[in-house]
Amino acid sequence: MENTTQIQEAIKVQGEVVRKLKSEKASKEQIDEEVAKLLQLKAQLGGDDGKNQFVLKTPKGTRDYNPRQMAIREKVFSTIINCFKRHGAETIDTPVFELKETLTGKYGEDSKLIYDLKDQGGELLSLRYDLTVPFARYLAMNKITNIKRYHIAKVYRRDNPAMTRGRYREFYQCDFDIAGQYDTMIPDAECLKIVHEILSALELGDFHIKVNDRRILDGMFAVCGVPDDKFRTICSTVDKLDKMLWEDVKKEMVVEKGLSEEAADQIGAYVSMQGGMDLAERLLQDPKMSQSKQACAGLSDIKLLFSYLQLFQVTDKVVFDLSLARGLDYYTGVIYEAVLTQAGVAPVSNDTQNGSEERVSVGSVAGGGRYDGLVGMFDPKGRKVPCVGVSIGIERIFSIMEQKAEASAEKVRTTEVQVMVVSAQKNLLEERLRLVTELWNAGVKAEMMYKKNPKLLSQLHHCEESGIPLVAILGEQELKDGVVKLRVVATREEVDVPRDDVISEIRRRTSQA
Amino acid sequence: MENTTQIQEAIKVQGEVVRKLKSEKASKEQIDEEVAKLLQLKAQLGGDDGKNQFVLKTPKGTRDYNPRQMAIREKVFSTIINCFKRHGAETIDTPVFELKETLTGKYGEDSKLIYDLKDQGGELLSLRYDLTVPFARYLAMNKITNIKRYHIAKVYRRDNPAMTRGRYREFYQCDFDIAGQYDTMIPDAECLKIVHEILSALELGDFHIKVNDRRILDGMFAVCGVPDDKFRTICSTVDKLDKMLWEDVKKEMVVEKGLSEEAADQIGAYVSMQGGMDLAERLLQDPKMSQSKQACAGLSDIKLLFSYLQLFQVTDKVVFDLSLARGLDYYTGVIYEAVLTQAGVAPVSNDTQNGSEERVSVGSVAGGGRYDGLVGMFDPKGRKVPCVGVSIGIERIFSIMEQKAEASAEKVRTTEVQVMVVSAQKNLLEERLRLVTELWNAGVKAEMMYKKNPKLLSQLHHCEESGIPLVAILGEQELKDGVVKLRVVATREEVDVPRDDVISEIRRRTSQA
Structure with a gap:
């Protein structure tokens, strides 16, 4: 004004x-x-010319969820949370931003993707990049030495979005982690069991879970002649094998990162290997690989891991794959990544311009690993808390579920309304308000139109549109008779129910559904 | 670097x-x-002295939620969501940040509290300040003219935090809004019904809901002689009446904002008025107030509102209070605010240094109102979508619930584990893994210790600590007999159950609980 x-x-x-x-x-x-x-x-x-020339959009790489998308999202979340709870996890939450320094030095080459807040006086803040670093900060800050927790929240990366394939700048992660000093590979195996359970329950088609170990990678780099100070950067390059051809990866190693061609070729031979417990066994006998103590420790653990996975009945989907690297700095042991393999579901073969179809994975939907050093980076005395965890990347899963819902004839309901209170004639607003109040007070999910005199047809139409199963009709006759006319939307069947019985009758009819 | x-x-x-x-x-x-x-x-x-000297904290005005706090938080959310769903609401989600310009000019004097993101190239972004403006942006962007939706998400304000009283810089809002061209006061009344239901269900002690109307305030300012261009700023000052004494409010009006003392005194007389439908009736007859067409429109609507609230059975808690102003720019009609009035629950009397106890409210826990112009600010053609909504400010509610939980002897469970798989002797890890796999695959919530040979006592101790009701004990004898020993933690009763029946037995025993 x-x-x-x-x-x-x-x-x-x-x-x-x-x-x-x-x-x-x-x-x-x-x-x-x-x-x-x-x-x-x-x-x-309020003039006409300047009015409303706002750019009407969400920020780049972000999106709104409409009610239909939310209904799908909540179904996915509920499947995932059920699994986490089945495995006895608690849940925590942390702020969406952290002190900038909390995130510094944890993400290697990806640090440039962190969103910073403007310095408006006070602390320097950044939006969280994942849920793992805040979790480690939380453990150190509260001196927690063991916990099994899940955390579902949004994280932020200033990456190049590819939204049709479920890659956003703001996206959800669903993390499950086990922190504590435990016997080797038992919690690690449970994380893989969880991935297996979740991906099976979501019915996304076939998948497999690649497994490797940072110690095997480091040992491999050592025996292939990679200089110590190039381990991390070469590891980042190997990590691109799911999106790039080996020739291009090799070129990056040799041309950009200055590795000898010989070393690169030796790496090339190893990273093409895939198998199970037998491959770990074979590599333990490999004359070159077995020279690295680190690699041997990793390989023995892979063997142990597979023995537990057998008992968990999930070896059908797990592959020991030496090309799996994962970019993040903080992993120290086992690493893993789940990919959907079913052709036809959200193919991402456009990822490479000259992609050979076999090398291109349909899409990573979960990943994780062991990070025994991260909590110690935050502890004032450097005390370590061993951790292993998995993160379900659900944006891609949402995309697939949305496509599926679109393709199916089934209607996605976005409300849970059981009954609509409707009037057959004019001037019955008060009666409708009275009845809907009774229903709400009894815990029945009910609605009515916010009009004094809505048309009966438009009220019934709304029920059909939004999948409301029952209609409670009030008319002058019904009021006189002390009844409510209950109409079943699907069958159009109508019965008069005494006013006092209407709640129990609605409950009876909707609990069956 | x-x-x-x-x-x-x-x-x-x-x-x-x-x-x-x-x-x-x-x-x-x-x-x-x-x-x-x-x-x-x-x-x-990176030297030794600098190492691990991180400040281990969350950013100012934010906090982590531990599993216990999360359990309470989820209970509160579930009560609120149940209510929103009972009233037939859908849900949506929007990004945590918006284009800066989307938020510009919507919050009056509070705009300075908006968090901006650093300009790292690309769009200028701000963290959302509430859920209402993003909702309006969403409606305009998708050309939605009617919807009833709820949205539960975090919002951000660079305010002075007072965390012991539940005032944070990052906090949740639970919003319910009805958008659409409907008959007067019907959706408005439903919003108040919802506040009533939620605050009753949460059992936070006594409360009342203050109601006023922006048109009544503006009319009042006009007839009291406030110049047109001072309406908004005087309104902001009136808004402080819940935290400041009238004398101080008057001083701010006269000294800081240059209002005449006479106008201030006239306002003072009005803003001390409280009542119900009768007060609206009386003010319609008031020789001064009735000169304002705007005020009369507002007063008539308050009367109509109260008639609907009677049918909704909530007038016991609703007060028409002329001192209620609410600071935000975008309100155009009815406004309301719910406050807890029970002494002893999270008193905030420290808010004022010289506070007279009666004027100081225990704390606002919900607020909202009608904003018919906001969507039009975003629409390219200025098309208006009338909206009314309510926002539940749950941080204060969390604080109270936490205090209550602390005071009560009852233990808050943070997991839902039904059974712990335990071994009585050494070397039974494989057997435990086998059994726990069976349980998980059958959907039973189960856990086991991540040790090869944990002590029986420490396993049982964990069950008591975390409230797990059942223990499935495996020992050599049980394996030989083909049974599992099921132990009820509370009574220490033990029974041998045939291995094949163990799942149904666990289900039977935990579904009773």
């Missing part, structure tokens, strides 16, 4: 600002920002 | 800043903040 003259004055001034910026060839963004301010001022006037 | 000398220089400077603040006896918070920056710089050096 500011004074019109004041606003007109402000518009003049702001117009000058914009003209000045344009004449100075300021950045497009800067100009856009000032133009936005100008348009906003004009909008305040 | 900055130059070491540069960092050392920065450390020196920052050290000076800290020393200066200390010598000036600056606030603890201010000093802590600068110390944090100092430690951060030292950590960058």
